[in-house]
Amino acid sequence: MIYTVTFNPSLDYVVQIENLTLGEVNRTSCEAIYPGGKGNNVSVVLANLGMKSRALGFIAGFTGDALEKMLTDFGCTTDFIRLKEGMTRINVKINASEESEINGQGPEITAEAIRELFEKLEQIQEGDILVLAGSIPNTLPEDIYERIMERLAERKIHIVVDATKDLLLNVLKYHPFLIKPNNHELEELFGVTLKQEKDIIVYARKLQEMGAVNVLISMAGDGALLLTEDGKVYRKMPPKGNVVNSVGAGDSMVAGFLTGYLNTNNYEKALQLGIAAGSASAFLSWLAGKDEIVKLLQQPPEEYGL
Numbered sequence: 001m002i003y004t005v006t007f008n009p010s011l012d013y014v015v016q017i018e019n020l021t022l023g024e025v026n027r028t029s030c031e032a033i034y035p036g037g038k039g040n041n042v043s044v045v046l047a048n049l050g051m052k053s054r055a056l057g058f059i060a061g062f063t064g065d066a067l068e069k070m071l072t073d074f075g076c077t078t079d080f081i082r083l084k085e086g087m088t089r090i091n092v093k094i095n096a097s098e099e100s101e102i103n104g105q106g107p108e109i110t111a112e113a114i115r116e117l118f119e120k121l122e123q124i125q126e127g128d129i130l131v132l133a134g135s136i137p138n139t140l141p142e143d144i145y146e147r148i149m150e151r152l153a154e155r156k157i158h159i160v161v162d163a164t165k166d167l168l169l170n171v172l173k174y175h176p177f178l179i180k181p182n183n184h185e186l187e188e189l190f191g192v193t194l195k196q197e198k199d200i201i202v203y204a205r206k207l208q209e210m211g212a213v214n215v216l217i218s219m220a221g222d223g224a225l226l227l228t229e230d231g232k233v234y235r236k237m238p239p240k241g242n243v244v245n246s247v248g249a250g251d252s253m254v255a256g257f258l259t260g261y262l263n264t265n266n267y268e269k270a271l272q273l274g275i276a277a278g279s280a281s282a283f284l285s286w287l288a289g290k291d292e293i294v295k296l297l298q299q300p301p302e303e304y305g306l
């Protein structure tokens with residue numbers, strides 16, 4: 001079973017605005033609300049690709065109720081912990097000439113709720129996959145992902161971490177199966193500017209030396225680089241297309257990668273399916289379905305176990 005954990009889920013309010021002017025009343029040309037949060041997005045794209053997962057995390061208030069219902073409607077199995085105070089955040093995604101995002105802080109997660117999460121994590125068994133994705137509310141300690149991994153360290157679980165800064169660096173010693181920073185996050189982790197591919201590889205390799213098993217560096221329109229446990233480096237460019245909304249492209253890539261890996265046990269195919277899923281989502285107003293992803297694959301879907 002694949003488990004995703006989203007500490008700070010959201011409803012994503014995605015608006016299209018022709019000309020965004022700060023300090024003025026701006027009117028949308030279209031708008032929609034989607035279930036959001038990185039782990040949840042991974043669960044949605046996994047479901048679209050025919051993979052079962054269980055979405056864990058914390059929800060609160062009427063926005064939390066709406067989020068849970070939407071995810072269920074999209075075919076996901078959820079097992080959220082309901083917080084008694086506050087409400088699940090609404091993140092605003094503005095698609096104008098550029099993409100801008102306003103992400104909320106999210107509700108406070110109590111110590112009791114964290115204990116409940118740890119109880120739920122007890123069901124994870126050898127061979128399962130656990131995806132820890134997204135930011136944590138600033139009321140939580142920065143070592144929360146680390147504490148989860150420490151607790152599960154003995155269990156031979158494949159853990160995927162999609163997070164930034166210390167939240168990511170702190171888990172490396174527990175040997176996550178996969179981490180997926182984008183190239184800007186990689187620069188931020190080491191306080192460097194990386195212009196050339198060979199330099200990106202040098203710093204991605206440092207993350208492996210620090211403990212990550214496989215490192216996937218996504219680079220938006222420039223595709224991705226994958227450094228695998230057996231010392232190989234794979235480089236793939238994305239297919240061409242018009243970007244409509246790239247929010248969730250990275251999460252789609254994680255879902256595609258996991259699907260490809262589980263179906264074929266082949267890292268190159270996992271990367272190809274990851275890129276196709278990421279790009280298919282970037283070319284749509286929301287997360288891609290199977291048909292849209294399959295259209296962007298270079299080989300027939302059967303090659304990827306689809």
Ligand SMILES: Nc1ncnc2c1ncn2[C@@H]1O[C@H](COP(=O)(O)OP(=O)(O)OP(=O)(O)O)[C@@H](O)[C@H]1O
Nearest residue numbers: 182218219220221223238247248249250275278279
């Ligand atoms: N402009 C684009 N053109 C083509 N493919 C894209 C584009 N943007 C994203 N993608 C696809 O999605 C993958 C992940 O994108 P990106 O590097 O933006 O992830 P991310 O920064 O984690 O995204 P997000 O945080 O918005 O989910 C890329 O490797 C690529 O395959």
Ligand SMILES: O=P(O)(O)OC[C@@]1(O)O[C@H](CO)[C@@H](O)[C@@H]1O
Nearest residue numbers: 010036037038091103134135248
């Ligand atoms: O604030 P975080 O947790 O870093 O990111 C949250 C978020 O921007 O990530 C997803 C896209 O990756 C969106 O669905 C969601 O709004």
